[in-house]
Amino acid sequence: MELKRIFILYFSPTGGTRRVARILLDAARKSGAFLEEADLTPPEAREAPLEFEAGDLVFWAAPSYGGRLPKPFHDYRGFAGRSAWGVPVAVYGNRHFDDQLAEMQDVMEACGFTVPAGAAFIARHNQHPLLGAGRPDAEDRKAAESFVGLVIEKIRAADAHDDLRVALPGHRPYKPYGKVAAAPEVVHPEKCHHCGECAESCPMGIIDPITMKVTDAGQCIGCRGCIEACHYGARHFPDAVAAAIAAKLETIYQANAERKAPTICL
Ligand SMILES: Cc1cc2nc3c(=O)[nH]c(=O)nc-3n(C[C@H](O)[C@H](O)[C@H](O)COP(=O)(O)O)c2cc1C
Incomplete structure (x- = not known):
């Protein structure tokens, strides 16, 4: 064809x-x-x-x-x-x-x-x-x-x-979709340059480009786009949430350290 x-x-x-x-x-x-x-x-x-x-x-x-x-x-x-x-x-x-x-x-x-x-x-x-x-x-x-x-x-x-x-x-x-415990925020205000890159990067459009605050935390998908878009390390999940994610991911890493191969379906 x-x-x-x-x-x-x-x-x-x-x-x-x-x-x-x-x-x-x-x-x-x-x-x-x-x-x-x-x-x-x-x-x-x-x-x-x-x-x-x-x-x-x-x-x-x-x-x-x-x-x-x-x-x-x-x-x-x-x-x-x-x-x-x-x-x-x-x-x-x-x-x-x-x-x-x-x-x-x-x-x-x-x-x-x-x-x-x-x-x-x-x-x-x-x-x-x-x-x-x-x-x-x-x-x-x-x-x-x-x-x-x-x-x-x-x-x-x-x-x-x-x-x-x-x-x-x-x-x-499908398996149930995981809940996002909290949206990332400006955890280091002294590092924030108000450049608006975090707001620009948000795939949900829920970061105010003036205050850099999440306007609707319930819509956050936890993608980390805003955290990685910040050149100054100002943005992250609140400490307790970041610690919980790190602990969960360490367990996942221990069980999945081996290289996986791509899956092809034809
Ligand atoms: C909220 C969230 C959930 C994730 N869940 C899984 C998962 O279940 N299995 C997995 O192997 N990777 C998981 N990942 C890793 C992402 O699939 C992986 O980093 C992907 O490359 C991210 O895509 P991006 O870089 O295009 O945004 C997850 C990442 C995030 C942010």
């Missing part, structure tokens, strides 16, 4: 998912198809519907949060898939992606895509310095390049009657 255009969409508050997405983008260049990327991290990028058509191939990469899609994509219906091919890509920090691929497949199918493939890749865990450190690396790049090549081959080799759908792994109902 003919492949008209390839899109790489990603949501990436701290850049790990974007690194994987860019590898997919590089690999897709070899196809000769028209290529486009879109960053769905800023809230305004998710406001207008994204429209596709039959013959498009759309890779959608999102990070794992507790083995689930990040909250802004629960029940997301902002893609007009119109029988385009949709390929979910989970990016996780070397623990697991649990039900995320099944959840992404459900969102894509509800938006009108056919899902012929999916994958999970590993990136640096943004809550622990050693989990997934240095990922994605050269081996991941090779796996991602091969994955993109195989997806394109699968579509081009098929004819209109072939059913290319795969069932991606995961349980339904």
Whole structure:
């Protein structure tokens, strides 16, 4: 079947998912198809519907949060898939992606895509310095390049009657989504330069760019985008919450120190 255009969409508050997405983008260049990327991290990028058509191939990469899609994509219906091919890509920090691929497949199918493939890749865990450190690396790049090549081959080799759908792994109902104990705040006011980078980086648009305060803590997804965007180390979770996260992540690291390989579903 003919492949008209390839899109790489990603949501990436701290850049790990974007690194994987860019590898997919590089690999897709070899196809000769028209290529486009879109960053769905800023809230305004998710406001207008994204429209596709039959013959498009759309890779959608999102990070794992507790083995689930990040909250802004629960029940997301902002893609007009119109029988385009949709390929979910989970990016996780070397623990697991649990039900995320099944959840992404459900969102894509509800938006009108056919899902012929999916994958999970590993990136640096943004809550622990050693989990997934240095990922994605050269081996991941090779796996991602091969994955993109195989997806394109699968579509081009098929004819209109072939059913290319795969069932991606995961349980339904999905595992419960974790609660965020508290939103990050300016824990070192003396270091804050009022530059507004934290507000600019927030994928939920809930940081006031004048006061740097979170306006609706209940909406915070705990992505750490604002913490990493701060050049001055002024922002973090409140001490007790930061300590609880560090302790939990140390236990997760002890159980997941070994390198995990990408998961490819075709
Ligand atoms: C709230 C939260 C929950 C996370 N849950 C998981 C998880 O369940 N499994 C895992 O392996 N990594 C988990 N991670 C790590 C991220 O999936 C990983 O760091 C990812 O690369 C972050 O994407 P980004 O850099 O594009 O923002 C979690 C990170 C955050 C902030």
